[in-house]
Amino acid sequence: MVIVNLQLKVIPDKRQAFLEWFHGLLPDTRNYDGCSEVNACSTAAEPEAVDVISKWKSQEKYDAYLAWREEEGTLAALDEFLTEEPKFRFLTVDQQF
Structure with a gap:
């Protein structure tokens, strides 16, 4: 299993529009082959930050x-909301309890 942490910095005055748009994408993400969980997370201390934490059967499934x-245009649309490039962290689960 791989946990993907997608770290986004959203343009402050576009935050609400971003959240509405982005939350509409999450059901298709969750239903995509290999995804077992997806969560959009935020923190009051850093209101421009949105982290997307998802669990995948493998990194190959996430890459697909x-x-x-990218092919259907979501990544290009995402860029319009961000102040910087997205950051990806891939965490391999070594042991689960």
């Missing part, structure tokens, strides 16, 4: 999903 999102 990301290629699909």
Whole structure:
């Protein structure tokens, strides 16, 4: 299993529009082959930050999903909301309790 932490910095005056748009994408993400969980997270201390934490069967499954999102235009649309490039962290689960 791989946990993907997608770290986003949203333009402050576009935050609400971003959240509405982005939350509409999450059901398709969750239903994509290999995804077992997806969460959009925020913190009051850093209101421009949105972290997307998702669990995938493998990084290959996530890579296929990301290629699909790029092909259908989501990644280009995402750029319009961000102040900087997204950051990806891939965490391999070594042990689960």
